[in-house]
Every structure is written in structure tokens, then in C-alpha cells.
Amino acid sequence: MNRIEATFKQLAGKKEKALVGFVTAGDPDTEQSLKLISAMCTAGLDVLELGVPFSDPTADGPVIQRSSARALAAGTGLSHVLGMIEALRRRTQIPIIVFSYYNPILAYGAAAFHRDALNAGADGVLLVDVPPEESEELTACWPDNRLCLIRLTTPTTPPERMQRISACASGFIYHVSKLGVTGSQGLPLEDIGRKVRQLRSVTRLPICVGFGISTPQEIAAVAGLCDGVVIGSAFERLIEENIGKPELPDLLAARVAVLKRETHPPSS
């Protein structure tokens, strides 16, 4: 059983939902970033999505654009990100998903990436700009399916397409809660609920929901609908506002602890 499967099974046993954290790797630099992420993992994060900074993040709002720019200014490339995963693996066994635009992976080489990501201890990869129509060129160079290719569904995904996406999915499904880029406000809970129910009818994989979720109330509401809640811009905002302060790792850890509580079953 891979780490993703094990984690969701274990959480289900406790009737908990996963708190999935997105953090841009290397913001403000790899050393500090490693400290921040370690603190988050220790504080109870269930799954880490580690963002590879990219020069042209067309799916991201201003907060993650800026975090990406800071990481790039510090010289963070994909090889540094893999190095960070290796370092994190010595401290935590939570699933780590590489979250990237396609071009850095393409430049690294699809086969080399598969090998090095697994060796570093990554469990999956999510590519925001590679729909199923284009992913075969990637998976065709992968010798096995140990690295999960996480697929996305969105509010615009019709039922037939959902079926097609689920058929090639592994690890979990990432359902994008709303139209727009990361970090935008307002959550269409009814639509999320409907889409998750549709997904349940075509897949047995865990379903995580992300985009635009930041407050404890929102987490509690979304957690009631699916198996995991992804928080990105909310963490990135906290990092941005407190960059360089010695207490930042503690602040992030405290935030993780507060948010994690919302993923527990309502009775506890």
C-alpha cells in the first residue's frame, strides 16, 4: 500500500478528513522553507502538496504568484524541490505530492523526474496544465505506476468527462471547488456537494477539494462533503505577512493545528 492510500485509510478509520497543505517550495529560500514545512508536518498536516515555483503561473492568484516569484528569486529549481523532499522524508511519512506546471518537469525530463521524485520520497505529482489528453507522453516514459498522477475535476467537468478522468486517476482526485484561480473568495458549497456525489458514483478513490478555502468554518463545511480539504493561499498569506520573523514556523504550526481540528468528526 502506498503512503497516500495508507493515509486515507487510516483517517477513514478515525472518521477524520485529510488536511492537505499546499506550500510553494523554496519561499523565501529552501532552508527557511524546509523549516516552515517541517513545522507544519509536525503540527498535524496529513498530506503535503509541494509547489514547484514557475515563472508563469496562469492558474494562480496574486498570493501564490508572489510566493512563486520569491522562490524563483532565491534560485529554487526542480532539483532543489526534490532535495527538499528528500530532507523532509527523513522527518515525516505523510504523503508528498509534487504540484507543478508542466514546463519545469518537461525541462527536467519525464523519465528522470519519475526516477528522482520516487527516490527522494515523493508519492505523487499533480500537473495543473496537463489534462488527460496530454498526459500519455509523460506516463509512457514511466516504468511503473508507483508515482501517482493526481487528476483534477472542476465545476465545469461534465459527467462523461468525470468518468474519463477517474478512469486514469490514481492516489486521490483533486476537485477544484470553483471557477477561477487559486486564492479567490467565495465557496459554492451546493455545487461542490453535487460534484463530489457525482464523483463518488464513478470512483472509489479519495476525493479532496481545494481552491478558495481558508477559514475554519469553510474547512468544516467542505470536510463534511469529501475526504480531504486543500489549503493553499491561506498558508501562503501567513508566510508572506510574517516572512523573516523567527516565530513564523510556530505561527504556521499553530494554524495547522487550528485547521486540522475542523477535519475531525463533528462529535469529537
Add this chain to the structure above:
Amino acid sequence: MHPSHASLKEAHGRLPDAAGHFGPFGGRYIAETLMPAILELEEAYRRIASDPAFQQELARLLRDYAGRPTPLFLAERLTAQAGGAAIYLKREDLAHTGAHKINNTVGQTLLARWMGKRKLIAETGAGQHGVATATTAALFGMECRIFMGVEDIRRQAPNVQRMRLLGAEVVPVSSGTGTLKDAMNEAMRYWVEAVSDTFYVIGSVAGPHPYPMMVRDFQQVIGMEVKQQIQAAAGRPPAALIACVGGGSNAMGLFHPFLEDAIELIGVEAAGKGIGSGKHAAALGAGSVGVLHGSKSYVLQDADGQIREAHSISAGLDYPGVGPEHAFLKETARARYVSVTDEEALHAFQTLCRLEGIIPALESSHALAWAIKEAGRRPRQDLLVVNLSGRGDKDLGIVAPLLRNRKEEQAS
């Protein structure tokens, strides 16, 4: 002819394949949120491509509104100065709004209406595509929002005024270098949110499938007219076609009807301050294969796959990517890609003003600069067709101070 070349030649006319690939290039590398819209667009485009009513309406608008056909003009004094092959200018500068961009926006706006969409968005660099989109939006009574980098807003100010007059909202984009790439990033971000009722009018043969195919098809009226016009004027086909390449739409529009003919195709990229300086926009000449803005093609990037800044005096060529069909034409050696510096383009700009009484766009001046060199190397009986993709009124704000400085330097 070499057999593999023959089969390639055959393939050229039929590409892209059903998934939008030109060999290893092209495709649809976009956010999942956009996929249904892109598939819907492709389906709609395929239907109108064979719909006689749509095609009739398009032809009527191109003729009565956009002013087509545009003339093919033998530039005699330029030819004499170049001292070799005859140089013909395809006068896209005379099309309504002053550039070839209108061919595409008439087509896409008509398609948007056909699909029942009433809101248009577009990115623009030089502002010509923005003006053309604002124009057809006005014509059809649609809402129009144009994304433009702050640097381009500064250097192409007249076009910003035109867009506003035409009723479009110009959204300044300050991220990155504030140029075309950043405008396209922002347009895509906006589109992901507004995709249910908004049509994205991409301005070049770039972006995800079906855009590279669709924009090429809307632009190939240029090459089809040239084919007839050169026959009528000279009684024989040209030896070579020359066009500047930013995203590559005016070049694809000129080249495409000639892909299966034994005619040389030359695309001219912007060498900026020189390829060696690193400050250029020559994605085909000095870039490598990557994915940017939805398709796989050549891009300027570093070893980590981060997109590099482009540089060109011409806002319309100041883009680190290029349309995927050009990548394919380069890979199969069907077209040749060269580059011209800011300095050379500026010189060609002045030359055409003085010799022919035509003020060319700085983008088109790149094609002209190469054509002058190319003509000088070729025999008199050769005919060259240069795509004069646009007029240069928009560029006076850039050109005038540069020329003034130069005069002062010479005087001192």
C-alpha cells in the same frame, strides 16, 4: 524529391491531427477547468468551417468591412536599392485598423456570436490585436476587455486610446515584464473564472488547440490572395515569402496556402539587441522545446524550465514563445527562421518611409529588413513577397525619440 520530404509535404497541408498536434508540437496544455470550453470551441469551429452561411458572412465582412483584398504592391524603389530580386509588399497595413489582426478577429467574433457568447477578452502586445478585437466587438455590440502589459501601454499609447474609444476596457497588467506574455497570463487567469459566458479571442497562432489551427485558417486569406495576385501581376510564383514572427499569425497566414509548393518560406524573428546579448525574442532561433500558454513549441527558457524574458523594440514580437506550427515547419525544415536586430528593423522602417512613402509597423520592419538583404543576394528574376503586416503610426512614439537621439549623436 526526397520521399520522406514528399510525405512530410503531404502531412503539412493536413495538420494538425485530431488532438491538435503538429508532429510533436501543439496540443492542449491547459487547466482542466478550461478543457470543456476548449472542446466546445473546437466543435463549434469545425461546424462553422464547413457552414456556407457562416463562410458567406465572413467573406462579406472581410470584403466590405475589413477592406479585403489588400493590394500586392511592387516596391520598385526599394527593389532598386536592394539591387536584386523584386520585392512585393502584401499591404496588410491597409486593412481596417491597420494590420492583419482584423482577419482573425472578424472570424473569431463571428464565431463567438454564433456560439451565443456576448463577452470577449483578448491579450495584446502592440495593441493591434486589442484594437482589432475592440473593433469587431463594437461591430457586433459585444462587451470587450483587453489585457495589456503596462510596458506596452506605455510604448503603444495610441492604440490604448483607440481601444478605449471603441468601447473596450483596457486592463493594465503589471506582473512580470508588463509585456505580451504577462498579458496572456492574465487573460488566461480571467478566462478560468469567466469561462461560462466569455469568448477568449487569442491574437496569434499560439495557445491551446484549436487556436493555432483556427487563427491560421482565418489568416490564410493573406496567402490565398497573394497566390492570385502574384500570378496576375507577374505571371509566375514567387521564389520566397517573408514574414515577421511574433506568435506567428501573419507568417502562417501567408505561408499556409503555399506549404505544398516549391517556394521558400522565411520567418523573421526579433533579435533585439543581438542573439548573443541574450536580449532577444528569437524563440525558434535560440530557444528550446517547452510548454507555454497551452501548447508545446519552442520557447525561451532556462535550464530549469522557467520562461525567460523576451526583448524586442517591437511590442508585437516581444514574446518568448511561438506558435506550434512554426516549430513543426522548423523541425521539418519546410521553413527557415532567421532574425533581425532592433537596429536593423529601425533602419528598414526608415528606408520604407523614404523610398516608398509607407510607414511600416516595427513588427513588419523586421520582415522588410530581411527582405532587403535577401533580395540583394538573389537574381533579378526572383520575386519576393513580404508581408507588410501593419502600419507604423502606433510606433512613432518609440521611433521618433530614437531617431532624434541618433541625430544629436551625429551632430555632436
